[in-house]
Amino acid sequence: MSLVTAMDVDTSIDVRSPEYPVLLRSFYDKIFPFTAYYDWLNGCQPTPTKLFQNREFSFTIGNDIYIRYQSFKDADALKAEFLRLCPGKIDIGAVYTTRPRDKKSVLPSAFQPTEKELVFDIDMTDYDEIRTCCQGGDICARCWKFMVVAMKIVHAALVEDFGFRHIMWVYSGRRGVHCWVSDERARRLTNEGRRAVVGYLEVIRGGASQERKVHLPAQLHPHLARSFGIIKEYFSELILIEQDVLRRSDGWAKVLKLFSDEDVRRELRAAWAEDDEQASLDRWDTLDSVLAKVANQRKNKKSGNLALTKRDIVFQYTYPRLDDKVSTAMNHLLKSPFCVHPKTGRVCVPIASDQFDEFDPLAVPTVHQLLAELQANPQQPGQTSLRPYLKIFQDFVAGIRRDQRTIKEGAQR
Amino acid sequence: MVHDHTPHYQTKYSQRLNFYQAPPESTVKVEDVELWALERLQVLKSLESALIRFKTEDDIRQAVEPTLHQYLPLASNHNRRAPLAAERRKDHISHFVLRLAFSKTAESRAWFLRFETALFRLRFAATDFQERQTFIEGLPNFRLHLVSAARKEALAAELRAASSLAVTKSFDSEGFFEVDFEQVADLVQRRQVFLRAGKAYLPLSDQGVLVINEFKRRLEQGLQMAAKALNRMDEDDRLAPILDNLSSQQVSMEYQSKSTNGQITAADVDKEVHHFPPCMRHLQGTLAEQGHMRHSGRIQYGLFLKGIGVSIEEAMVYWRRAFRHLSDDKFQKEYAYNIRHMYGLEGKRTNYSPYSCNKIITSNHPGPGDNHGCPFRHFSKEQLVTSLQQQKLGEEDVGSITELSDQGHCQLACTRHFEITHRARLPTTGASIAVERIIHPNQYYDQSVALVTKE
Ligand code: SF4
Ligand SMILES: [Zn+2]
Numbered sequence: 109m110s111l112v113t114a115m116d117v118d119t120s121i122d123v124r125s126p127e128y129p130v131l132l133r134s135f136y137d138k139i140f141p142f143t144a145y146y147d148w149l150n151g152c153q154p155t156p157t158k159l160f161q162n163r164e165f166s167f168t169i170g171n172d173i174y175i176r177y178q179s180f181k182d183a184d185a186l187k188a189e190f191l192r193l194c195p196g197k198i199d200i201g202a203v204y205t206t207r208p209r210d211k212k213s214v215l216p217s218a219f220q221p222t223e224k225e226l227v228f229d230i231d232m233t234d235y236d237e238i239r240t241c242c243q244g245g246d247i248c249a250r251c252w253k254f255m256v257v258a259m260k261i262v263h264a265a266l267v268e269d270f271g272f273r274h275i276m277w278v279y280s281g282r283r284g285v286h287c288w289v290s291d292e293r294a295r296r297l298t299n300e301g302r303r304a305v306v307g308y309l310e311v312i313r314g315g316a317s318q319e320r321k322v323h324l325p326a327q328l329h330p331h332l333a334r335s336f337g338i339i340k341e342y343f344s345e346l347i348l349i350e351q352d353v354l355r356r357s358d359g360w361a362k363v364l365k366l367f368s369d370e371d372v373r374r375e376l377r378a379a380w381a382e383d384d385e386q387a388s389l390d391r392w393d394t395l396d397s398v399l400a401k402v403a404n405q406r407k408n409k410k411s412g413n414l415a416l417t418k419r420d421i422v423f424q425y426t427y428p429r430l431d432d433k434v435s436t437a438m439n440h441l442l443k444s445p446f447c448v449h450p451k452t453g454r455v456c457v458p459i460a461s462d463q464f465d466e467f468d469p470l471a472v473p474t475v476h477q478l479l480a481e482l483q484a485n486p487q488q489p490g491q492t493s494l495r496p497y498l499k500i501f502q503d504f505v506a507g508i509r510r511d512q513r514t515i516k517e518g519a520q521r
Numbered sequence: 522m523v524h525d526h527t528p529h530y531q532t533k534y535s536q537r538l539n540f541y542q543a544p545p546e547s548t549v550k551v552e553d554v555e556l557w558a559l560e561r562l563q564v565l566k567s568l569e570s571a572l573i574r575f576k577t578e579d580d581i582r583q584a585v586e587p588t589l590h591q592y593l594p595l596a597s598n599h600n601r602r603a604p605l606a607a608e609r610r611k612d613h614i615s616h617f618v619l620r621l622a623f624s625k626t627a628e629s630r631a632w633f634l635r636f637e638t639a640l641f642r643l644r645f646a647a648t649d650f651q652e653r654q655t656f657i658e659g660l661p662n663f664r665l666h667l668v669s670a671a672r673k674e675a676l677a678a679e680l681r682a683a684s685s686l687a688v689t690k691s692f693d694s695e696g697f698f699e700v701d702f703e704q705v706a707d708l709v710q711r712r713q714v715f716l717r718a719g720k721a722y723l724p725l726s727d728q729g730v731l732v733i734n735e736f737k738r739r740l741e742q743g744l745q746m747a748a749k750a751l752n753r754m755d756e757d758d759r760l761a762p763i764l765d766n767l768s769s770q771q772v773s774m775e776y777q778s779k780s781t782n783g784q785i786t787a788a789d790v791d792k793e794v795h796h797f798p799p800c801m802r803h804l805q806g807t808l809a810e811q812g813h814m815r816h817s818g819r820i821q822y823g824l825f826l827k828g829i830g831v832s833i834e835e836a837m838v839y840w841r842r843a844f845r846h847l848s849d850d851k852f853q854k855e856y857a858y859n860i861r862h863m864y865g866l867e868g869k870r871t872n873y874s875p876y877s878c879n880k881i882i883t884s885n886h887p888g889p890g891d892n893h894g895c896p897f898r899h900f901s902k903e904q905l906v907t908s909l910q911q912q913k914l915g916e917e918d919v920g921s922i923t924e925l926s927d928q929g930h931c932q933l934a935c936t937r938h939f940e941i942t943h944r945a946r947l948p949t950t951g952a953s954i955a956v957e958r959i960i961h962p963n964q965y966y967d968q969s970v971a972l973v974t975k976e
Binding site for chain 2: 172233234235236237268269270271272293297298300301303304305306307308312313314315316317318319320321327328329330331332333365429431432433
């Protein structure tokens, strides 16, 4: 039923072909932004610090060799290793008390994670139970809007509520987004602190056997009130028109289950079952009138609950779904920005926080495309179509540098 | 209990509550020490089981009260007749002995921290306003930053929206204070506090939370130090055997599954399902139906299978067949490692044990698309009823199970499920049937198997 091309179709790459590592090598050699990358991970300090040297990198080589606990003394050593191994995937882990390379030679108690960016992972597969356009690894312009809503909501909370300033969103290369919060305070959060932030943001709770996943109090917490404002901007268009989640009976049956009120269920089932196929917008109107009718019969008794259930449904279908395991353990690995996704060939590029709506995942350059551009114009490696994304990254790193200076000047004064 | 900055020993007990910052000056008989520590352990254990069974503070307090009263009474300063000094000294000494005994492993430290904090919370709540205030003022390095009236005015709408009903009612007379959000992580996690730019704003009436968190934070540090002290301790210290005995008490709280490796083959697993507890039946069923299972489900189910006696070789065969949509190549690459890991053959080479009910119920809640967890906790009522009906349970039986799970008594509901599904085989003594309370999925399994082989 999907009219939109799924993104795997024409861009798939054979990662096992002998050319692929060669391709990657030129990418790392000419295009990968090592300078800014190193500055970012070194906290913009003039010389290599523990922040960089004790940081775990891990590499996936070819298709199945996985090397953990790598670390490097400076930017040159890092680049040299990238060129030597041509890793298909690079993961970034925590900063440890000793160099990860020396892990084997020290006692476990001397090898403890001390800090890491606060990270989030939002993956489209967690939306499979609600989206109707694609499933699994596929995405299209329609379901991408779930990510847009998610980024807006999480970003607002991180900035306004938690006061974080150095936040980078990254396209995961295929079907989701990652978020890196690099403020010192975020990096220093304990696992407990990380759990607190995740719990604060989390609204969708429950597994496959729990239909109703949202139960919010009548009085919305300020974070939720703000989020609800964002959600309402998208709900009609995204859920009712584009995803059209109520059109078919398997879709509306799911919503029906979210009401515990027997009267509502009966009335709603009768009304919705009349038509085999009906636009979700119309079905939603029917829902409103059924709720009004039942509330009326009840007078004021408990009718408030019905409105709350409806509000919770709106949340359940639109609010971000976070993968909490990635965020709550400091030593968890997360794929590095500017990796190349092995399935799509797309580069994991940053997304500007003032352009969530404009970002188009399907327009992100692939490594093939970039290298072709480079071949056509070898004198100017900085001029490929990766350029706008490099700029976002450099601006992000510049923000960290600026803060760093202010702190130093403050200390000198 | 006010002490100066670098206290050596705490010898005076002017307050009922204690942060246990300094060790006791001990001239106590060794036998007493052990007895007191064991008694305190009783209290912590009863607190543990109350926290599993009950939700409200009142219910928890009531459940623990008898044990607390028997082993560790702690009267307030208003009580003229109680032996205040003796009670407090016992409280103090027993805390420190257990702290040392439980500082050994990360796991036992976490356990002790959790339930000591719960005990402190209970006692703090039972202390009257005056005594609390004196206690808080006497705490070293602990000061609150009050929010100005103007600032409170500016944030009024948000403060109200994030406050409890009680606070909203007395909002005008309520004072607020400001702390870094990390200090009230639990409130942040539950969204029970207003945040702005990294600061959390709390009503003064909530300062108890901060005190409790501070207690926890300092105890956590204290446990780290105790662990080091334990390392340095003399082998023939008179305390050593006592500490060993105490810390061994913690291990016995976990169920050890009876089966040994290698009795159940891959082909047998599906025939054993009638012995499985509901959580594992559900995982087995989903796996059979979908030919796939997410990570957390694989771990919960895989470790259970290991516990019932599926060897690593058989486990490989079982999972390979179960993931029927996958090529051999993909299975080897993405899943085989994971399975070997469960058997301690990869990575840190830890020999992981099957998860207990407690762990399944309280940690790693399933998210969208996940099938792990405990049906009595993580299923909607409807789903639970449907699945019980599919197991051919009658209406009355289903009702008696959901009645328990509705109140949050997952393990009791599971025990009831066991009784119902094994009715025919159980010896009946009048109307009531005696079954061990289910605390572990493998215990459910072992019990079920034992009933059959008995025949
Ligand atoms: S109570 Fe324990 S054994 Fe029973 S279903 Fe829940 S987790 Fe499984
Ligand atoms: Zn789509």
